[in-house]
Amino acid sequence: MEGLEGNDLKVSQELKEVYQNYIARTLDSMLKKAWSFGPDKILPEKLWSRTELDSISKKTSVGILTINRTSGEFYDRKQAYDFYLSKEEDTLLKSLAEAYHSQNKKFIVVLNIGGVIETASWKSYADSILLMWQGGQEGGNAIANILIGETSPSGKLPMTFPNRYMDHYSSKNFPGRELVDNPFPSALVGVESEVVYEEDIYIGYRYFETFNVPVSYPFGFGMSYTTFEIVNNSINVNKDGVLEISCFVKNIGNVKGKEVVQVYIASPDGNLEKPSKELRAFSKSKLLSPNEYQNIDFQIEPKDYASFSTEKSAWVLEAGTYKIMVGNSISNISFTESIEIPNTLEVLKTTKSLESNREISKLTKKSMNIE
Structure with missing residues (x-):
């Protein structure tokens, strides 16, 4: 609220007063029960009738709903009211979306969360979703800067939703x-x-x-107010197995912004089983104006794309064909090129100090009937 007001945006004084009273009253009631900052201590959503929401949407130009989750140590997250939205949150989100859309107005969801939550069932109701994680004291100003377009968001998901x-x-x-x-x-x-x-x-x-x-939402995903093009320049591997990748990232949109170029590698299944692709390097561009481009270079050492052999207790770069993929998320690859590693290299030897003292059942492609 302070971030919006500090950027000369008017907040509904009616809503401001109602929520301040509701939060103070509810928080006071909760703190009397017990001290805690676990997920069960998140303030429950205030309930509104559809008539009230229709009235609010008529008086305001855009609707913003913040979904809040807390995080900390010594307790586990709960599926029912931490990963999934509560019944009250789900009802409010969808009712707000319908109220604002009936007025041909935009509805925004801001996620003030510390970990992944479920979004598949409700994301189509929002015109935009801003993932802020837990921004701290300056979070309000950062949110306002993004919502008014002063800053173009350029973050990418470090985990899968x-x-x-x-x-x-x-x-x-x-x-x-x-x-x-x-x-x-x-x-x-x-x-x-x-x-x-x-x-x-x-x-x-x-x-x-x-x-x-x-x-x-896939790993590495993240939108901004502009669009980018990533073009291959060259991909080479030297005799020591060092990968040298060069590409151009160009802002082909209408506003300034930054892009994160991501390098994924699909390693061959030799004596060791490998995932279909793994992130091996990434780099964020500078702030690029429309039609401006930047050269991005990567140098990836063998130890940085080797795989671990429990049998040898070493990181090993196996001989074979490696597929190099460059894009802006794991599901949006701009170009792909293959390189050959002629000989297997043992790049880093380790000890077995943390070896398990018992057999553990492990997930494999074979166990899931995947070749």
Whole structure:
């Protein structure tokens, strides 16, 4: 609110007063129960009738709804009211969208969150979604700068936004089992538990991409107020296995902005199984004016695109064909080129100090019938 007002935007004084009173009253009631900053302590959404929302949409030029989540240590996120929207949030979001759209006005959702939430079921209701994570004291000013177009957003998703919580392979392992015979009991954290993650190398986007699981927003995704073109200049590999990649990124839109060029590599399945593609390098351009371009260069050492062999306890660059892909997200590749590594290289030897003392079931392409 302060960020908007500080940028000479008028906020509804009626809404301001109603929400300030509602927040003070609700927060006071919640704090009397117990101190906590867990997800169950997020203020519940205020309920509005459709008549009230229609009245609000007529008096204002644009609607903004902030979805809030908190994050911290020593507690686990909940599916019901942390990953998914609450029933009240879902109803309010869709009702607000319908109210503003009936007036031919825009409806914006701002996500003030610390981790991924479900977006697939409601994203079509919003004209734009601004993901701010948890911006802190200057978050309000940053949001206002973006909403009025003073700053063009240029961030990219560092994680995948799945359609459903259960689409994450790790959901089959979590929350694990309680350790009744826990050797390190703690009065502070209560009952200890053991979680055995079975994804192996298929953590995060590597799982969704390799096993073709549909997502709401892919890894590396992020829009801005302008558009860019990424053009290949050259891709070479020297005798030591060092990759040298050069490309041009050009602003082909109408406003200034920045782009993040991302390099993905598909490594051959040799003695080691590999994900279908992995992010191996990225670089953000400078602020580019319309029609301005910049040369972006990458130098990727063998250790930076090698794979780990548990048998050899070493990072190994296996011989074979490597596919180099450059784009602005894992699902939007601008150009692809293949290079050959003639001989297998052992690039970094490690120790087995953290080797598991028991067999763990691991996810593999074979176990999922994928070649």
